[in-house]
Amino acid sequence: MPVLPQGFRHLPDLLDRDAQHVLAEEVRAVVRASPLYVPAMPGTGKPMSVRMTNCGQLGWVTDKEHGYRYQETHPVTGAPWPPIPDRLLDLWRAVADYPDPPQACLVNFYSAGARMGLHQDRDEQEFSAPVVSVSLGDDCLFRIGGTRRGDPTASLRLRSGDVVVLGGESRIAFHGVDRIYPGTSTLLKGEGRINLTLRRVTG
Numbered sequence: 001m002p003v004l005p006q007g008f009r010h011l012p013d014l015l016d017r018d019a020q021h022v023l024a025e026e027v028r029a030v031v032r033a034s035p036l037y038v039p040a041m042p043g044t045g046k047p048m049s050v051r052m053t054n055c056g057q058l059g060w061v062t063d064k065e066h067g068y069r070y071q072e073t074h075p076v077t078g079a080p081w082p083p084i085p086d087r088l089l090d091l092w093r094a095v096a097d098y099p100d101p102p103q104a105c106l107v108n109f110y111s112a113g114a115r116m117g118l119h120q121d122r123d124e125q126e127f128s129a130p131v132v133s134v135s136l137g138d139d140c141l142f143r144i145g146g147t148r149r150g151d152p153t154a155s156l157r158l159r160s161g162d163v164v165v166l167g168g169e170s171r172i173a174f175h176g177v178d179r180i181y182p183g184t185s186t187l188l189k190g191e192g193r194i195n196l197t198l199r200r201v202t203g
Helices: 017-033 086-095 168-172
Strands: 008-011 051-056 059-061 069-071 104-110 116-119 131-137 139-144 154-158 163-166 175-181 193-199
Touching: 017 051, 017 086, 017 104, 017 131, 017 193, 051 059, 059 104, 086 131, 086 163, 086 193, 139 193
Parallel strands: none
Antiparallel strands: 008 163, 051 104, 059 069, 104 193, 116 175, 131 163, 131 193, 139 154, 139 175
């Protein structure tokens, strides 16, 4: 079995079905206040295959002109991001082993054909805080490697209610989502996967 990077933790079924339902409703409230939009790659302007939004003090955004960054407002509506739900703040306190709360929660919606190429989370100033990721809805094939793009990778299937923590060396490991398995969950109203990524941006 491939070796996972140091500091990587997979916590399967951490959220039970009832907790997933409540969190999914809270995410819907976030999306009503801060609608999903299609981000674009820096430079090329190529649209990403996921739709996204954020909640928290800061939100991660990307576009052709200005690239990857954090900002306090939605790039389409101009409105401030809604607050991070208390349930997610409680989860951070339970698993992050970090004294300060997250400042951003990126909400990614993956339709059946969406994916996310291998990348590092390097747009933050604070790398001693982990990245905490929550899966809701359909299963996905998650892939993670080392801190260099050419390092060997390992793959694991993430299911609804699973939580992943990228800390230590794995905090800046290359990772991505190779595919979605449509119809593997009945949590959402249709097919698809929601990924919630909690991050501390500044020290």
